[in-house]
Amino acid sequence: MNDGTPGACPEGQAEAEDAEPAAARPEEAASPPLRAVDQDAYVDWDEIYSDNATRLYRLMYSKVGNRSDAEDLTAEVFLAALRPLRTSASRREVRAYLAATAQTVLAGFWRRRLGREVTTIDLVAAVRAMDDPQPSPDAPERAKRLLEALPDNYRRVLELRFLESRSIKDTAREMDVTVANAKVLQHRALRLAANSTAGEPT
């Protein structure tokens, strides 16, 4: 033991530490520096794109709910990031950069389109989702929970319309109500679903 004074380290102890077998430091033995570097870097922009395009599109789709806007926003993120971000960045830096760019791009989209942000990107959650090789964003989990909590006819109208993509006429027929009623039911169901998840992060 030393005397607690910073920097005071008796000779004998320093030698003892040097002599410590490598096996006693598993964190060093488990990750040879060369392999870590290889895994951490992208070869070129094409690899950055191939590795992240689908992940980013999924993230955007979960925030706008339609293919057209999700495609536009995904393209905007990559084209905005291409010039400033170079491939010498680590994987983590690249994903953090893409997520930050996506956050800004989405916010701009909502402001222009509706004058307010309907959905937002949480940077920490977005980077986590992008790091995960099999992304399972939180939003679908929330949507499942959100349906389960609804009364039967509300749940059914949302299932038919939003999950099974049935027309409003089909939905009305299936539920034995008028088209007008089906629409009202759909709105009420969404508002109730939204209420039941109020306060959860988006």
Add this chain to the structure above:
Amino acid sequence: MTSRDRKLDKFLEAVLNDESLPQGRLDDPEDVAALRAAIELRALREGADVPSDEFLDEVRRRMIESENAPAPDPGVSRRALLRGGIAAAGVAAAGVAGAALDHAVLRPGNPELASQSELAPDNGEWVPVVASSSLGPGRVHRFVTSGAVGFVSEKDGVPFAVSGACTHLGCLLQSNAQGTRLDCPCHNTAFSNDGKVMFSQLPTSPGPLPRIRARHRDGNVEVFVPRQEA
């Protein structure tokens, strides 16, 4: 169907038809939440969020075209470009909070890189954020307005405010328990209460936090931040 329902319906139809959302307004927070729920439900469909090969190829082609275009400054090293990009992302993320910052101060090689910029929105307003009596030596107060997030403390007896978004990637800073530092939760980086970088794990130190104008008025500390949209 009420006019409120019709307004909401326009957006829901777009989501249901997989079409671009129309331009418009949704005033009722309940309707905004309903649209959010609709978006989440659509993303739940099996395979809904898988991009088409055509789209992926198209973006790849546009990126190649864009990369082959002349670079803005061929004299800047790749590493320097990376630094600039990440700094710009910080600015971009701060932009979400409404901060209108000058990108030029963060451009690599700019001698002003280390100097503190001021968050001066074109369309700003003074907003009270804390009672003047709550400020004092060693006290720091976090504030959030509709357009900005920041910290206000006292420096040389006057209120001094800085942006609360890290200049690296825009993560929201947290005041440490002693109130002596603003820590970034993303990477090991900390700023002083007046916005200077205290330490950073990053190979290139991020810029200082933009300053936000602050003053005492009517017993409160006010900050000059982007005006709240109606």
